[in-house]
Amino acid sequence: MPSGKRILADLxxxxxxxxxxxxxxxxxxxxxxxxxxxxxxIFAENTGAVTVYVQNQDSGPISDxxxxxxxxxxxxxxxxxxxxxxxTQYLSAHSSSDGIIIPEDFSAxxxxxxxxxxxxxxxxxxxxxxIISGAVDGLADYFNLKYYNQNAFPVIGIDPANLRxxxxxxxxxxxxxxxxxxxxxxxxxxxxxxxxxxxxxxxFKQMSLTPLTKLEWLASKVLFYVLLSAFSFLLMVAVGVxxxxxxxxxxxxxxxxxxxxxxxxxxxGMLVGTVTKSIESASVLGNIITFPMMFLSGTFFPISxxxxxxxxxxxxxxxxxxxxxxxxVMTYDNITSALIDIAVVTVITVIVFLxxxxxxxxxxx
Numbered sequence: 001m002p003s004g005k006r007i008l009a010d011l012x013x014x015x016x017x018x019x020x021x022x023x024x025x026x027x028x029x030x031x032x033x034x035x036x037x038x039x040x041x042i043f044a045e046n047t048g049a050v051t052v053y054v055q056n057q058d059s060g061p062i063s064d065x066x067x068x069x070x071x072x073x074x075x076x077x078x079x080x081x082x083x084x085x086x087x088t089q090y091l092s093a094h095s096s097s098d099g100i101i102i103p104e105d106f107s108a109x110x111x112x113x114x115x116x117x118x119x120x121x122x123x124x125x126x127x128x129x130x131i132i133s134g135a136v137d138g139l140a141d142y143f144n145l146k147y148y149n150q151n152a153f154p155v156i157g158i159d160p161a162n163l164r165x166x167x168x169x170x171x172x173x174x175x176x177x178x179x180x181x182x183x184x185x186x187x188x189x190x191x192x193x194x195x196x197x198x199x200x201x202x203x204f205k206q207m208s209l210t211p212l213t214k215l216e217w218l219a220s221k222v223l224f225y226v227l228l229s230a231f232s233f234l235l236m237v238a239v240g241v242x243x244x245x246x247x248x249x250x251x252x253x254x255x256x257x258x259x260x261x262x263x264x265x266x267x268x269g270m271l272v273g274t275v276t277k278s279i280e281s282a283s284v285l286g287n288i289i290t291f292p293m294m295f296l297s298g299t300f301f302p303i304s305x306x307x308x309x310x311x312x313x314x315x316x317x318x319x320x321x322x323x324x325x326x327x328x329v330m331t332y333d334n335i336t337s338a339l340i341d342i343a344v345v346t347v348i349t350v351i352v353f354l355x356x357x358x359x360x361x362x363x364x365x
Contacts, residue, residue: 050128053091053099055081060107066139067102073135088121089334096303097123098132110143110155117159123173133160172247175240176330177299180323182232183261187225188269188290194221195273195360196282208362215357218270222353225262233258248330256342257329261322264349268318271356293319298327318352321345 054070056063071078081090081099091099101119109116120136122129140156198204207217233254240246269286276282294300296310297319303311314320325341328334 050075050131051077051079051096051098052128052132053079053081053087053094053096054102055083055085055087055090055099056102057083057104058102058106059104060111062107062110062143063102066106066143069139069142070100070135073139075131076135088332089336091121097121098129100132100136113155115155115157117157119159122160133158171240171244172331173327175236175246175248176326177323179233179236180261180297180319180326181294181299182236183229183258183322184265184290184293184319186228186232187262187266189286190225191221191266191269192273192282192286193279195270196276196279199273200279204362214360214362218267218357218360221270222263222266225266226259229262230258249333251329251333251335253329253335253338253342254326257322257325257345260342260345260349264318264322264345264352267349267353267356270360271352274356274360293317296320298323318345318348321348 052070054067056067067078070076081087087099087101091097099121101121103116103119106116106118118136118140120133122133137158140158143156204214208214237246237248237250240248268289272286272289273282276285292313296306296314297317298314299319303314303320306314321341321344325338325345328338328341
């Protein structure tokens with residue numbers, strides 16, 4: 001016969017153990033709240049205001065009318081780009097693939113009844129691009145029907161474009177993001193766990209009695225995750241290209257990201273495990289640091305669809321510059337922007353590595 005007293009006694013015992021387990025408490029209670037905060041922040045202000053960058057190279061009345069109609073589309077937030085700017089570089093610098101170029105002969109061609117094309121940049125992995133393309137298609141049809149419905153052909157056409165050569169596919173943009181994701185996850189979680197467990201079980205103290213120095217131990221872990229990330233990179237590129245036909249660019253400029261990225265997150269994981277007092281608290285702190293980077297660095301959601309304040313937050317996350325740099329090399333072939341990303345990642349990596357080496361101790365005081 002089941003005993004309610006024994007059930008309640010075991011319930012209290014299990015409950016106390018669960019509450020004292022910081023990792024279990026994090027994933028059971030805190031992590032869902034973190035997801036609500038992250039996804040809520042991403043989508044709460046995104047009630048249709050998709051940012052699109054527009055470069056008007058025309059000075060005629062029809063382009064002004066078209067821009068006025070574009071500004072009246074409630075789903076769009078139009079940001080003007082000076083005609084003197086290199087448009088593709090401007091989009092990359094603003095972490096966006098969505099843009100429209102109105103050519104310089106737009107008004108004259110339209111008034112003369114001659115065909116003229118709007119260039120619409122987009123990214124097939126982003127829903128924002130579909131919204132923009134739909135809006136531009138609708139406005140082009142409206143202008144064509146309003147003034148030239150008697151013609152057998154439309155005057156305004158759409159010229160789809162992207163920031164790279166070739167027809168883009170979703171997999172082209174997915175591969176760099178997942179490479180950045182793997183560069184973060186494996187070194188970060190592993191080093192948080194290793195450093196906190198070694199500290200708890202006094203393994204560092206035992207290793208201090210060997211000729212191995214703490215800097216050598218940390219360097220060996222960095223080297224391991226650099227090699228692991230390189231192998232993971234080759235594997236994901238091979239699957240993307242040979243299984244899904246991904247169109248990506250391979251370049252020597254990928255090497256800095258495959259070295260600095262694992263070094264950065266390996267050092268960061270070591271730093272987290274060093275400064276925390278227990279395995280549970282190290283796990284919680286590691287998750288708190290890691291999960292926002294997963295969702296706010298452009299891995300799963302494009303930065304351009306986020307509210308402005310979240311874009312600012314994203315630019316403060318190390319993973320953002322790793323993923324942006326990979327995209328600039330592999331997807332956009334924008335080496336100039338990639339060099340900036342390399343410089344930023346280098347500075348952050350040096351700071352975090354030196355901090356980890358400084359605070360990491362073989363023996364506890």
